[in-house]
Amino acid sequence: AILTPHVYWAQRHRDIYLRVELSDAKNLDISLQDNNTLLFRAQGHGAKGDNEYRFSLEFLEPVRPESTQRQVDIKIKKQEERWWGRLTLQEKKPLFLAPDFDRWLDESDAEMELQAKEEKINRISVESRVRKDPYLGLKKGYLFMYNLVQFLGFSWIFVNMTVRLFILGQDSFYDTFHTTADMMYFCQMMAVLEVINPLLGLVKTGFLPAMIQVAGRNVILFVIFGSLEDMQNKPVVFFVFYLWSTIEIFRYPFYMLACISTEWKLLTWLRYSLWIPLYPLGVVAEAVAVIQSLPIFDETRLFSLPLPAVLGHSLSFSFTLQLYLVLMFLGLFINFRHLYKQRRRRYRLKKRKVH
Numbered sequence: 001a002i003l004t005p006h007v008y009w010a011q012r013h014r015d016i017y018l019r020v021e022l023s024d025a026k027n028l029d030i031s032l033q034d035n036n037t038l039l040f041r042a043q044g045h046g047a048k049g050d051n052e053y054r055f056s057l058e059f060l061e062p063v064r065p066e067s068t069q070r071q072v073d074i075k076i077k078k079q080e081e082r083w084w085g086r087l088t089l090q091e092k093k094p095l096f097l098a099p100d101f102d103r104w105l106d107e108s109d110a111e112m113e114l115q116a117k118e119e120k121i122n123r124i125s126v127e128s129r130v131r132k133d134p135y136l137g138l139k140k141g142y143l144f145m146y147n148l149v150q151f152l153g154f155s156w157i158f159v160n161m162t163v164r165l166f167i168l169g170q171d172s173f174y175d176t177f178h179t180t181a182d183m184m185y186f187c188q189m190m191a192v193l194e195v196i197n198p199l200l201g202l203v204k205t206g207f208l209p210a211m212i213q214v215a216g217r218n219v220i221l222f223v224i225f226g227s228l229e230d231m232q233n234k235p236v237v238f239f240v241f242y243l244w245s246t247i248e249i250f251r252y253p254f255y256m257l258a259c260i261s262t263e264w265k266l267l268t269w270l271r272y273s274l275w276i277p278l279y280p281l282g283v284v285a286e287a288v289a290v291i292q293s294l295p296i297f298d299e300t301r302l303f304s305l306p307l308p309a310v311l312g313h314s315l316s317f318s319f320t321l322q323l324y325l326v327l328m329f330l331g332l333f334i335n336f337r338h339l340y341k342q343r344r345r346r347y348r349l350k351k352r353k354v355h
């Protein structure tokens with residue numbers, strides 16, 4: 001008599017799993033006939049003791065010749081990736097065959113398992129395509145330190161000016177330059193890195209807005225205040241420095257937190273809102289400084305351009321500055337638009353994340 005072992009089965013959309021209940025299986029002979037019939041023969045310990053056991057299964061649909069088998073766990077590849085209503089072609093289930101409930105999944109669960117597997121594969125392939133930047137830590141460390149130094153510098157200026165304002169009142173307006181210029185020079189020279197950083201791809205800032213910001217401030221600081229002693233004790237210096245440092249004591253800590261992937265809602269709001277009143281006020285204060293410097297440049301002839309005798313002696317630098325005044329309002333327009341877009345992008349993105 002031919003002895004048949006108990007066989008347990010389960011399926012997925014791609015595979016058929018068969019578990020043959022035989023221990024110490026030896027001389028295994030498993031083959032596939034006509035792409036749909038599995039022939040099994042093995043020596044082993046089954047329900048009827050040590051014997052040779054055999055069975056054959058004619059599958060409902062064709063399967064592929066490649067099958068994997070570990071001990072007597074057999075995995076057979078379906079030719080077409082779909083769900084079968086039953087395992088065998090014959091409707092009546094062979095007596096030795098039973099569902100493998102350890103592996104059993106119904107069609108919808110198997111579909112979900114398949115989707116999860118595909119998603120995992122896609123995720124892994126996307127992750128392996130987006131190569132991790134080996135210098136990311138170094139770049140973040142550098143940006144963090146840069147922002148920290150700027151934050152400390154501008155905080156020092158802001159606190160110094162505020163304390164002096166409280167103690168001396170309006171008198172403090174007149175010596176702002178002498179008490180804070182060295183630190184402002186240092187911070188604004190460092191700020192040149194803000195133009196270099198986007199060029200090196202270290203930050204996503206646009207080159208033009210950064211250039212306008214840094215160049216605009218440096219013209220005021222080094223050319224108007226730095227080179228004209230008569231400008232240094234004017235109250236306008238106080239307003240320019242105070243407006244600059246007010247935004248920076250929020251902007252730099254915001255960047256520092258961004259470097260360590262942290263966010264404080266209030267700080268983000270201040271970074272993306274304070275510029276609305278401060279930027280136009282800052283440009284107006286700078287424009288006042290430029291206008292006040294025009295007669296001084298005319299008088300001192302500093303930076304004047306030598307001209308041929310027929311055209312007069314020289315062209316006063318105040319003409320260049322009048323042109324610069326026009327540029328300032330163009331710069332204000334470009335950066336105001338840039339900051340407005342950044343603000344909208346920030347809050348649109350956040351809203352999307354919430355929903």
Ligand SMILES: CCCCCCCCCCCCC/C=C/C(=O)SCCNC(=O)CCNC(=O)[C@H](O)C(C)(C)COP(=O)(O)OP(=O)(O)OC[C@H]1O[C@@H](n2cnc3c(N)ncnc32)[C@H](O)[C@@H]1OP(=O)(O)O
Pocket residue numbers: 143144146147203204205206209210211212213215216217243244247251255256258259274275278279281282283286327328329330331332335338339342
């Ligand atoms: C061609 C030259 C012509 C010259 C002509 C001159 C004309 C000049 C006229 C204008 C004069 C202006 C003078 C200035 C006056 C004042 O400042 S008044 C005071 C008020 N001022 C302000 O409010 C402006 C403050 N400045 C800025 O906001 C910037 O300098 C900016 C360049 C104008 C805009 O900043 P930007 O970086 O583009 O925006 P963010 O959204 O903050 O950053 C974008 C992303 O990049 C990340 N990032 C940027 N820098 C850093 C950094 N240092 N460290 C870490 N990360 C950084 C930031 O986190 C953002 O990332 P995401 O959030 O992931 O997008």
